[in-house]
Amino acid sequence: MVVYIAKRLASLIPVGLGVLLIVAFMIHLVPGDPVDAILGDYASQDDKNSLRHALGLDLPVPQQLAAYVQDVARGDLGSSLIFHKPVTQLLLERMPATVELAICSLLVALAISIPLGVISAVKAGSSIDIVAMTFAVSGVAIPTFWLGPLLILLFSIELGWLPVSERGSWQSYILPSLSMGTALAAALSRMTRNSMLETLKEDFIRTARAKGCSEFRVIMQHAFRNASLPLVTVIGLQFGVLLTGAIITERIFDWPGLGSLLIEGIGTRDYPVVQGCVLVFSSSYLLVNLLTDLTYSLVDPRIRLSP
Amino acid sequence: MSTALNPQQRVWQKLRINPRFLLGLTVLGLTLFCALGAPWLARFPLGEAELVDRLCAPGSQHWLGCDTEGQDIMTIMLYGARISLYVALLTVTLSLSLGTFLGLISGYWRGWFDVLLMRIVDIFMAFPGILLALTLTAIIGPSLYTVVFAIAASGWTSTARLVRGQVLSVREREFVQASRALGASNRRLIFKHVLPAVLSPLVVHATFSLSSVIIVEAGLSFLGFGARDAILTWGGLLGQASQVELDQAPHLAVIPGLAIFTLVMSLNLMGDALRDALDPRS
Numbered sequence: 038m039v040v041y042i043a044k045r046l047a048s049l050i051p052v053g054l055g056v057l058l059i060v061a062f063m064i065h066l067v068p069g070d071p072v073d074a075i076l077g078d079y080a081s082q083d084d085k086n087s088l089r090h091a092l093g094l095d096l097p098v099p100q101q102l103a104a105y106v107q108d109v110a111r112g113d114l115g116s117s118l119i120f121h122k123p124v125t126q127l128l129l130e131r132m133p134a135t136v137e138l139a140i141c142s143l144l145v146a147l148a149i150s151i152p153l154g155v156i157s158a159v160k161a162g163s164s165i166d167i168v169a170m171t172f173a174v175s176g177v178a179i180p181t182f183w184l185g186p187l188l189i190l191l192f193s194i195e196l197g198w199l200p201v202s203e204r205g206s207w208q209s210y211i212l213p214s215l216s217m218g219t220a221l222a223a224a225l226s227r228m229t230r231n232s233m234l235e236t237l238k239e240d241f242i243r244t245a246r247a248k249g250c251s252e253f254r255v256i257m258q259h260a261f262r263n264a265s266l267p268l269v270t271v272i273g274l275q276f277g278v279l280l281t282g283a284i285i286t287e288r289i290f291d292w293p294g295l296g297s298l299l300i301e302g303i304g305t306r307d308y309p310v311v312q313g314c315v316l317v318f319s320s321s322y323l324l325v326n327l328l329t330d331l332t333y334s335l336v337d338p339r340i341r342l343s344p
Numbered sequence: 345m346s347t348a349l350n351p352q353q354r355v356w357q358k359l360r361i362n363p364r365f366l367l368g369l370t371v372l373g374l375t376l377f378c379a380l381g382a383p384w385l386a387r388f389p390l391g392e393a394e395l396v397d398r399l400c401a402p403g404s405q406h407w408l409g410c411d412t413e414g415q416d417i418m419t420i421m422l423y424g425a426r427i428s429l430y431v432a433l434l435t436v437t438l439s440l441s442l443g444t445f446l447g448l449i450s451g452y453w454r455g456w457f458d459v460l461l462m463r464i465v466d467i468f469m470a471f472p473g474i475l476l477a478l479t480l481t482a483i484i485g486p487s488l489y490t491v492v493f494a495i496a497a498s499g500w501t502s503t504a505r506l507v508r509g510q511v512l513s514v515r516e517r518e519f520v521q522a523s524r525a526l527g528a529s530n531r532r533l534i535f536k537h538v539l540p541a542v543l544s545p546l547v548v549h550a551t552f553s554l555s556s557v558i559i560v561e562a563g564l565s566f567l568g569f570g571a572r573d574a575i576l577t578w579g580g581l582l583g584q585a586s587q588v589e590l591d592q593a594p595h596l597a598v599i600p601g602l603a604i605f606t607l608v609m610s611l612n613l614m615g616d617a618l619r620d621a622l623d624p625r626s
Binding site: 051052053055056059063064066067068174175177178179180181182183186187189190194277278280281282284285288289299300303308311315318319322323 | 598602
């Protein structure tokens, strides 16, 4: 297991370095001079020079990239041009809101998908199965930027049950989590159903029934425990979708997380903030994928033993 | 007298009785018809705006209501379908061509190029979903072709990985080995034997890619970083809804979103049906 973890960590190094270089290089994709794009045409030459120096743009490109990598290694992501604060501090301030939202959405997705997937597999072909699979097919196709406004229209404006926006009471988490978690719930319920259908055909299920186990025990303890293994991978892979879903959801619900910070940074051409946000989103994605692999290898030894 | 069907005929025979495929094809056909027939189907000239009609609800005059500038939403939707489909088709063509080309080379020749390409794919895949497209569009500046480039920049990776995987397995099959033993050139092997064998999963992948590109493009437009054109895309129209109080004009949020949802779902249904029909085990 230690060798497997070491191998996986080693494979992360080139990818992480590549991500870092792309993020560092982003500022060079700004058409023309990035300093002109930030300050506008009417800024004085002194202001332009000092900003160019602050962003490290007065150095040759390879040196800029090396300096950025060194700074990131020290935890220094530069300073925000608008908030006049270190980017790391801004990211740390905004991160809890996004993480909370992602966890709530994941819980919503699991709470919907597991019962739905299990029931539709057990009652395959029934009307419940048809309803569940219609949800699974349509849920994946519902864009977050449509579902969010629809939920606000129904639950906040028409019924007045839930607050429209802003993070505060526990009720304020419901609509953003539903908005972000629905697509994942749809994908997971389909996956759970397929995985359960396969498992229910296995010999050990027949054996469990023959032993006289109750149907509930057969389904939950024998079938679901085995069928849930592939879900770990899907949840890990989908976490990235959840994270980027936060960019849109936070915009709709005025949620003060990393997604809104990214959009604010883009809108104000605050490139250090944009770079910082992109770096955090991609690193979290890489980290979650690593954790998913490690979790999966713990429960299924064939993964870590394969060459 | 019954005649033996070739593989394409067999697939078509399965597809033409598949309700999911037929439903998806109908919706896609209708969307294409609306996009191409926009000048004849629209009841108002494009760009005509009456401020008094600003945010008016659907009615006999404006069937789908009006937007924040008083333009007829049905007219914008019809012309917007052109842009949405054009961007989606162009992006998928670009990312599919690049991904297929690189995946073919990487899987066929393997070696250092394969290792390098797969590391690059890993790096690009570390930018999940809309993130890379959003950042590139925002930094370079939103325009129709920036959006195409930005989405294709992240879209080619999944195609390359899929094609490479397929090629690795196909190149070891007997018919490819036999052709190589008969002296076939690499070019002939790739284009006559390997590429046709990977086309089936590629067709399914293209269908799903089309639906995901439509969602990403609409998402970018919603955030204000979409294709900046004289015509609003469906996502751009939905983005207008976020600038006004929702209770003032609920139709502005409901109608374009419903169109995006219907088109994406129909493409997903087609993709599912194609996957089933092209699966040799079915």
